[in-house]
Amino acid sequence: MSGQGVVVHEDSPENGTAILAEFAAGLTFDDIPDRTVRFAKLLMLDNVGVALFGSTLPWSRLVQDMVEAEGARGVSTVFGSAERTSPALAALANAMAGHAFELDETHRDAGFHPGSMIWPTALAVAESRDAVSGKDLVTAAVAGYEVGCRVGMAGFPALFFRGFHPQGVVGPFAAAATAGRIIGLDARGMLDAIGVAGTQAAGLMAAQEGAMVKRLHSGRAAQSGVYGALLAERGFTGIQNVVEAGFGGFLSAISGAPTPDDLLRGLGETWETENNYYKPYATVASIQTSLDGLRSIMRDERLTEADIAHVDVGLGELTMVHCAWEYAAQGVTAAQMNLFYGLAAVALEGDAFIDQYREELLNDPRIIEFIGRISARTDDEIVRRGRAARHAAVVEVTTRDGARHRREIWHRRGTAENPPAEGDIEAKYDILAGRAIGDEAAAEVKAAIADIEKLDDLSAMLDPIRAARVQA
Secondary structure (H helix, E strand, O other), X not given: OOOOOOOXXXXXXXXXXXXXXXHHHHOOHXXXXXXXXXXXXXXXXXXXXXXXXXXXXXXXXXXXXXXXXXXXXXXXXXXXXXXXXXXXXXXXXXXXXXXXXXXXXXXXXXXXXXXXXXXXHHHHHHHOOOOOOHHHHHHHHHHHHHHHHHHHHHHOOHHHHOOEOHHHHHHHHHHHHHHHHHHOOOHHHHHHHHHHHHOOOOOEHHHHOOOOHHHHHHHHHHHXXXXXXXXXXXXXXXXXXXXXXXOOOHHHHHHOOOOHXXXXXXXXXXXXXXXXXXXXXXXXXXXXXXXXXXXXXXXXXXXXXXXXEEEEEEEOHHHHHHHOOOOOOOOHHHHHHOHHHHHHHHHHHOOOOOHHHOHHHOOOHHHHHHHOOEEEEEOHHHHHHHHHHOOOEEEEEEEOOOOEEEEEEOOOOOOOOOOOOOOHHHHHHHHHHHHHHOHHHHHHHHHHHHOHHHOOXXXXXXXXXHHHHHHO
């Protein structure tokens, strides 16, 4: 109950924010299971590759230009630039790059992409501190994943249906826990860091249709997390119950219909870090089962796009709202978020990766024509299965000779239930990082990440990135 006498959710966990803060502040590397460490290293490799590639894109360049113009004290590396800047501005630029092309990993039940904020935040703050080891980096990242994913799960999907972008509104919690752990805040300081960052939660889903600004939500979330930690270090106080406050708290104000049990369930025993999964396509995660369904039918039945008369796709309610809107060539962001464009790209080009979202293809008459052969609908069985099936899809292709071919895909490729093939994540990294900084530098960074827990400092990882940009 708030001072205004408003009760929004009587079952909200008492002291939930404080418990998360105590966990994040007290987490040590030795507390983290070996399997979680191994998984975190894969997440790091994936997200660093994605951010390096993202830093080369036009919208990321605009943010880099703005950051350079600020002229802040140069201590932290900006991906894609030969310059350094402040930790908060580096986190802004690099987390924007991490979300710049819809390639960043996803936590299904939290509805956001934590790694695109967590790793840039950890690296930016680490560079401003003395003697941050690889173990320190991994510990801080896992703290960010555990806090951020639990806040996201407790608020999702209700916050999405209110029009909030999870990346922007959940991200500050993950970034604050990450930055606070790098700095070494105690439990009270961590509580203030989360309380400062959490009240800066912002981001609207309307950004997915034709605007660059969707990418910025990730950057601003990371920046808010860094500012929250830096202010807390100086004694600045934040909202002590920012997550669970009955009036004006995150769950009551932004979600409105939370699942509060998700906030603390399994904390320290069930590692949500391991429930973040890579994306093989450069699209919103919700449509990737549909793309795999069409791709597998075309491969197995040896079909070309000319053989296809119609594609019907059954989806969950959230994916219908999120992705099955009428396509118009409004820009790369809109194409990457749109079900119909993604299916057309797969039918015509065989994939939906980097090259399928080049500007000249977005309004290609062949794409527009094929989109006219696609329909989407809400599938009752997917809806019945709830959140666990929110990425599921039922794809049926009708050929011009009247044959019908159907695929049901209940779990997105890259997840525990439908895992990537051996080497998939490494191959994705090689392509993305190689395009950004060259194959030789990319290999050096990759080797450093593989041994990150053995490093006393982060120079082996960051020096090749900086050197590649200086030489460019």
